[in-house]
Amino acid sequence: MNKTFSISSLVRPNVASMQAYSSARDEFTDFDKEMIFLDANENPFENGVNRYPDPQQRTLKSLIAAQRNISESQLLLGNGSDEVLDLIFRTFCIPGKDEIITVPPTYGMYKVLAGTNDIKNTEVLLNQDFQLNTAGILAAINEHTKLIFICSPNNPTGNVIDAAPIIEILETFKGLVILDEAYIDFATTESWSKQLSQYPNLIITQTLSKAYGLAGIRLGLCIASDEIITVLNKIKPPYNVNALTQERAYNRLMQTETIDTEINTLLENRAALSKVLQEVPFVKEIFPSDANFILARVDDANERYKQLIALGIVVRNRSTQPLCENTLRFTVGTTVENTQLINALNTLE
The missing domain is CATH 3.40.640.10 (Type I PLP-dependent aspartate aminotransferase-like (Major domain))
Structure with a gap:
């Protein structure tokens, strides 16, 4: 004390x-x-x-x-x-x-x-x-x-x-x-x-x-x-x-049961998204998360951010923050949204 x-x-x-x-x-x-x-x-x-x-x-x-x-x-x-x-x-x-x-x-x-x-x-x-x-x-x-x-x-x-x-x-x-x-x-x-x-x-x-x-x-x-x-x-x-x-x-x-179910689903989706993000070629590092988002270091965050916008997907570019050069922050979405994100990432060159 x-x-x-x-x-x-x-x-x-x-x-x-x-x-x-x-x-x-x-x-x-x-x-x-x-x-x-x-x-x-x-x-x-x-x-x-x-x-x-x-x-x-x-x-x-x-x-x-x-x-x-x-x-x-x-x-x-x-x-x-x-x-x-x-x-x-x-x-x-x-x-x-x-x-x-x-x-x-x-x-x-x-x-x-x-x-x-x-x-x-x-x-x-x-x-x-x-x-x-x-x-x-x-x-x-x-x-x-x-x-x-x-x-x-x-x-x-x-x-x-x-x-x-x-x-x-x-x-x-x-x-x-x-x-x-x-x-x-x-x-x-x-x-x-x-x-x-x-x-x-x-x-x-x-x-x-x-x-x-x-x-x-x-x-x-x-x-x-x-x-x-x-x-x-x-x-x-x-x-x-x-x-x-x-x-x-x-x-x-x-609605305590509903809230608990949604949180557990997001935790499962977070784990699944983290796993598949590691397989994206230009993703260099995945940072462990205790939140409802994942921070990832990529090859060129500014370019990847623009490419995702063009495909109708909005993430957060955190590259201007200290220690966060070339990082994107991905909010954990629904299973469908996460799948669409990964599909979009895999189309990028």
Whole structure:
């Protein structure tokens, strides 16, 4: 456990002194009781969405917390995980003063959000095996470093980041470690959410866009200590998760057997796709994956990307990322889609 960690020393002073906005629905909590709502200046004519949604997403949050074995007070929901990440920046980082550390190649929004919020981003490259350069990260920390972002399983490389260096950083760093678990449902390792009581400076972000098939409704999760969630709620917009998203997410999360079946199918398809990709002549290297995609090094990524586009297949060219020269990222599709991809690759010269 990090005994030197203090959340009060990290929160921006202006945020620390704020009171969270209290909407009309925040002040009324007895949703089981029939009431006449004349408090929020809504259109009273019922059409299914004429009322504001529950700003605290109580019903949905209760289900998610139960499924993840955490308390509702350890959970914040956002309009996609990108909103969650932005809330973290705006809660803890003073523009023009504070800094973050990222570990490329990794998810690009950390860098974008740092730029948007005028926060210096120090990049410490992963090692050649796409694991953390722990010594480099610890050496890069200074008095202004507030946040360290780690994606595991990592995007675009697909691998799970080893636990030991993450623990070392958590126990050493006086700031916050944000562990992005967007792809955790495809990995054999467990979520770090079980470690919250051990590491008060840990924030976990997750999404329903990948394994749960809800990319279109934009719902992200932030899992952290009660204390951190309370502070984040101070600046959370009051109705950031709309009623349609809350309803659709709840219904989908109740379909546990279907979700498990889809995940298992994608894992089988990932293994099959990885095997056949190795037989494509211009594929030079296949990187192990714990996500729903495969990173492959090819002879000429720019050319192969263009050729696939011409054949109606869109993949991701990751060649501009450090350590990813001439790499393409292939999302694992259905059996039919994967077959069409391989057939297309085998036609290329």
